[in-house]
Amino acid sequence: MSKYKYLLFDADNTLFDFDRCERAAFRAALESSPLEYNEDVYADYHVINDGLWKLLEKGGIERSKLKSERFRLLFEKYGAEGVDSVDFAAKYESKLGEQSYEIDGVYDLLKRLCAKYDIYVITNGLTNVQESRFSRSRMTSLVKDVFISEKVGYAKPDKRYFDYVISQVGDPDRSDYIVIGDSLTSDIDGAINSGIECCWYNRHGDDPGDRNPNYIIDDILSVETVLEHGQN
Ligand SMILES: [Mg+2]
Structure with a gap:
């Protein structure tokens, strides 16, 4: 489990x-x-x-x-x-x-995951762009909330952004959370700054430098295995 x-x-x-x-x-x-x-x-x-x-x-x-x-x-x-x-x-x-193309397989992935976890979105994208896109996306129904940094007032990797997200989710125990994202400088640094575990989606075979993400995957669909069993 x-x-x-x-x-x-x-x-x-x-x-x-x-x-x-x-x-x-x-x-x-x-x-x-x-x-x-x-x-x-x-x-x-x-x-x-x-x-x-x-x-x-x-x-x-x-x-x-x-x-x-x-x-x-x-x-x-x-x-x-x-x-x-x-x-x-x-x-x-x-x-x-107006463009809301998903990465292949992600909708079905979220559909499976949302039966077991509460899913939230954390994004530094522009408010008008992200609101418009999520209003068109079928993924929205699988997500509890979308936290847009422009509206929060702080952006990833700022710890205050993650503090806000956690306060809104309502469970202060950080070990219950995991950040999943492709950006070392916003997602992974932000998670590490905030004491939250993280899974880096390394799309391009990049070097993480001196960062130590808890998990590294090269296919977003692998996150499901990581969540259940840890790193392969
Ligand atoms: Mg990204």
Whole structure:
């Protein structure tokens, strides 16, 4: 029998196939712009976006600015004129909220797990995007609650975010909880900071560095075995 009662699942790229959602939203948003979607445009967008996120981590740009700047730079690169990057960013976010592709098998996984555990979602995603996406997802009926960091006021990996989640779930015994997520810097560091056990979904065969997650899986569906029997 499992020692856990509460499963705290990350959303993007743990339950939702964020990569697929992102591509579909990008493609749909471009439809009303002078720039046509193709693989090169999408690859260039990623280079620009990744560069800006790295800049953000160093404090070089605000999050609100990043949202539109990545598109402004993309349109500039392709000489696409007359597109308001702030309006485009809003359109992209709205399209993103319409995409709720799950990782294959995750719905059935949650269906089985929710018979044995209380399932919660912990996410740093944007409020409007996540609310829209969960309102469309069949997974929502299997989940007790979704904690969106923008609404909580703190974000993973901040211990105060996890303190809030635990206070809302209502059981102060941290050994009853486990965090399951793909991000070392938000999910795993957050769990470790907060004294909660964790299972790292290592999607890309990354190196955990000096972190010591309790469990590491390379397929999200393996979490079921981990919860019942521990690491293989
Ligand atoms: Mg994630």
